[in-house]
Amino acid sequence: MxxxxxxxxxxGHGPVPAPDxxxxxxxxxxxxxxxxxxxxxxxxxxxxxxxxxxxxxxxxxxxxxxxxxxxxxxxxxxxxxxxxxxxxxxxxxxxxxxxxxxxxxxxxxxxxxxxxPDYSPTAPGSLREVEAAPEYAVGDRVRARKGARLPGYARGRVGTVARVQPAHVLPDTHAVFAGENPQHVYTVRFSARELWGDGDDVVVTLELFETYLERA
Amino acid sequence: MTDPTSPALRAEALEQLLTERGLVRTDVIDGFVARYESDVGPLNGARVVARAWVDPEYKARLLADATPAVKEVAWGGGANGEHIVVVENTPVLHHVVVCTLCSCYPWPVLGLPPSWYKDPAYRARVVREPRAVLAEMGLELPPEVAIEVHDSSAEVRWLVLPERPAGTDDLTEEELAALVTRDAMVGVAKVAAP
Missing domain, CATH: 1.10.472.20 (Nitrile hydratase, beta subunit)
Known part of the structure; x- marks a missing residue:
């Protein structure tokens, strides 16, 4: 569900409320x-x-x-x-x-x-240092698999790594106090055609955690 | 206000329960609310944009690594501002920002998000049909302008550097900052000439 x-x-959503x-x-x-x-x-x-x-x-x-x-x-x-x-x-x-x-x-x-919960942050905020090198580099083709912060519309879709962002704590485990497990985060570009089957000249970007991705 | 399920009554109930237990203080809540009503707002982002318009070296720093560059001219960092990325709108490429999963938004530079940004219609539709949504909101983009929608799904916070309007060569940085709107820095409007 x-x-x-x-x-x-x-x-099924109607007009966006007019900005005031x-x-x-x-x-x-x-x-x-x-x-x-x-x-x-x-x-x-x-x-x-x-x-x-x-x-x-x-x-x-x-x-x-x-x-x-x-x-x-x-x-x-x-x-x-x-x-x-x-x-x-x-x-x-x-x-x-x-x-x-x-x-x-x-x-x-x-x-x-x-x-x-018995938890003390290892640092303020959500950004962390990760020793391992990022698995993916700018330009790599990746497929979005699954993850707590992967919107449904991108699941299974293929995009291109556009930026390597600072590592973050992993929401999937951190939300339930199963560990910060920081990971590299990537800005991935998806064409509207890949996501929706139409929409030329439109790109959607998402920030995705390393384990949300696989090489495509 | 006698519906016990109304959010106003539930908020009051929660505040009473927490203050009675000594967990929060009313004056601390007052101060926190006042801070977000008056100190944290889009004027911070407008100062960043105006500086980028008048100072090419600053603009280069801002586009390369926005988080420290923002702190040169405005308060930065903190909640919803740990890592800010600035993208530049041009005559051929238009950026617009959303958070489809919640309402993530760059608080330090724009304050708290406006109603339309938090509305399920904006969250649902702007990734699917950005051109139509922008047109509805009053921004008709020519078909040759490409669109990039940034869906803020982690802790990166996006700020749009709008195009500087024509006819503003004589304005000071402060006068330019006064032209820059919140909506232009999210990417649903352009900055109008004075």
Whole structure:
């Protein structure tokens, strides 16, 4: 089944909303609060990392993902990460929201103690040094196989390495605390004709991890 | 605002639960929100673009290795800005940026992404039919202009260096920076002459 976040090339979408140069950073007050609370949740409260956050977004239901927009899905993911780390009890946010709405609701007791993942980053951010030389060089033909951050539309497609980028931690294992496993990352160019079967003079580039690729 | 499932109530509930447990402080949240409302925004990217327009050596450094070059003129690095790559729009090649899997965006130089960038329609369609999407957004590209769509699937963050508009030879770097829009630096618009 297609992942909820994997939207590239999905049919059935209407016009893109018209850009508004005067759009405020946060359209409503709660969006700013959700942004900050989620950033703190990822950064220190849940003990989880950026890739775990993206993975959590990917596990939301379509309703959770789409109903309240970008910051709405952040809020759902923050809540899920705090519950997964036993910082908050399941249902705690819902119960409090209901009390705020005037309902009489019992709130669940806090978890006995937090269960955060046992992980300390080896360096800040996502970029890392990798000792091994990159497997691929600019100009190499490669096929995209599979990987957590490989959009479905490029799976099985052949492109050309355009740039060798700094190595990154590997989302596939890092998201689930199975190791940073840094890898070389490549910007790969795909022709629209290869991806979609039409579209001359259009190229799409993606950043892909070394194990997502095989020589073509 | 009495629907308990509304995001506004859930955000308030989450903030209360975390502050009561001493895990976050309201004034720290206030400061974080204010920082992204006023300090981190497209003016940083506009300064980078204007400098590249007036200083060919800077432009060469920017296109070769953008991350340190950005820091010469604006705050850089940090979340969503660890590795920035700048690509140049020309009369025959147009670059446009998206993140189809989430909404990755170069925060240090452009601030937080606008609604249209985060919209599922943009994420779904701009990789599939960029020419049509750009036309809808007001940018009609002639058929002879090739398009490169950059789908930000890892931690590389793309910034588009738009074409300098004609008739701006007499403007100062600061005046040029004031012309540069967020949308032009994502690649869904051109910079208009004053």
């Amino acid at each position: 297609a992942r909820v976040s994997d939207l590239g090339g999905a049919p 140069p005067a759009e405020p950073v946060f359209g409503e007050r709660w969006e700013g609060r959700a942004f900050a609370l989620t950033a703190f949740t990822i950064g220190r409260l849940s003990g989880r990392n950026l890739e775990a956050f993206r993975d959590t977004l990917d596990r939301l239901t379509p309703a959770e993902y789409h109903d309240s927009g970008y910051f709405g899905r952040w809020l759902h993911a923050a809540q899920a990460m705090l519950v997964a780390s036993a910082v908050l009890a399941p249902g705690a946010v819902d119960a409090r929201a209901r009390r705020l709405a005037g309902e009489t609701v019992e709130e669940p007791p806090d978890p006995a103690e937090p269960a955060k």
